[in-house]
Structures are given as C-alpha cells and as structure tokens.
Amino acid sequence: MSCENCGPKTGQSVAGQIVSKAAHGAVAIVKTVAGVGLAPSSVVAERREKCRACEKKAMGFCEVCFCIIAIKTARIEEKCPDNPAKW
C-alpha cells in the first residue's frame, strides 16, 4: 500500500521513489509552515486522533507511507493510505 500523494509512481526506480518522496515531503512542510493548503482545525484534530490510535504509527511517522503524521494530517489534500483508509 502506498500513499496516493507520495507513493511510488509506476515504473519509477527505488532511487526515483526516494527522491520523489523527499521532494513531496519538503514541499508539504514548506506549504504547511506558510499556512497554505491547511485542513480546518476540526478536521486536523479528528485525523490526529485516528492516527494516535492507529497501530501503523511509529515515532510520529505513518508506517504505511512514511509521511510525518503532524504534516500529513494538516494538509487538506492528504488521505490516510491504509486499506481501508481510516480518514
């Protein structure tokens, strides 16, 4: 399972996937710090509660997509990558 927004793209090498993921994460962090594309606070709180209770969370990261949960849950366009999705 991969994250729809930052998972591997078809035909992409492992190195390419790592670079794409790092780029996606860096852009997400910059946008979040700048306050661009943020989800409403009630949505963020609900997502974080579900991540907090999730068995696939480890040290602030999602083990499914390896995103930083604090950033992922704050972005309006993000989705839980689990199957079935938890949020």
Ligand code: SF4
């Ligand atoms: S994004 Fe989904 S799979 Fe990942 S830690 Fe949160 S609830 Fe779990």
